[in-house]
Amino acid sequence: MKTVRAISLLIAVAAAPAFAQNAQQDVNRNINQQSRIESGLQSGQLTTREAARLERREAAVDKAESRAMRDGTVSATEQARITRMQNGVSADIRAEKHDAQTGNPQSASSQRMQADVQRDINQQKRIAAGVNNGSLTNHEAAKLENGQARTARQEARAGSDGHVGAAEQTRIQKNENRQSRRIHREKHDAQHHG
Structure with a gap:
């Protein structure tokens, strides 16, 4: 019995760096893709509606990451x-940025979407830092990715008609503020990974 426990503990300790590496790679990829969406909005390569569709796809990725991390390990199949x-979202970003549609980066709607996407990038960076330095456990990172998915879905709904209104942005910002407080709380609690 002690041997089984020792082996289980050894496997868990050995798997922790692999999980952290996968989680870190996934979160870094999220940051990269959010940055590409924001740069597309800023350059006019993306319309608000296109960015909203991409945010919906990003929400699905965040949700899948959350589900995969929930049990503390990311299996090879899940990864x-x-x-x-x-990869699908990345291809969609490229396709949307290089199609014939152009957006107006100076419009109030585009400016609102740009601000929301930038906030997503900041939140993802904070999660990545927590995963990297061990201040976030696997379970905490999973909950936070679920929160990121919720925010991305809200942004997608707001921009689905091609316009993000001031009231819609206010609701998104309230959700982003809650998510920011969650990230802070989870990173600074007594639980640590590793």
Whole structure:
């Protein structure tokens, strides 16, 4: 019995760096893709509606990451699925940025979407830092990715008609503020990974 426990503990300790590495890679990829969406909005390569569709896809990736991390490990099958989803979003970003549609980066709607996407990038960076330095456990990171998915879905709904209104942005910002407080709380509680 002691041997089984020792082996289980050894496997858990050995798997922790692999999980952290996968989680770190996934969160860094999220940051990269959010940055590409924001740069597309800023350059006019993306319309608000296109950015909203991409945010919906990003929400699905965040949700898949959350589900995969929930049990503390990301299996090879789960990682392959997340990577496929991320590759699909990446291809969609490229296609949307290089199609014939152009947005007006100076419009109030685009400015609102740009601000929301930038906030997503900041939140993802904070999660990545917590995963990297061990201040976030696997379970905490999973909950936070679920919160990121919720925010991305809200942004997608707001921009689905091609316009993000001031009232819609206010609701999104309230959700982003709650998520920011969650990230702070989870990073500074007594639980640590590793």
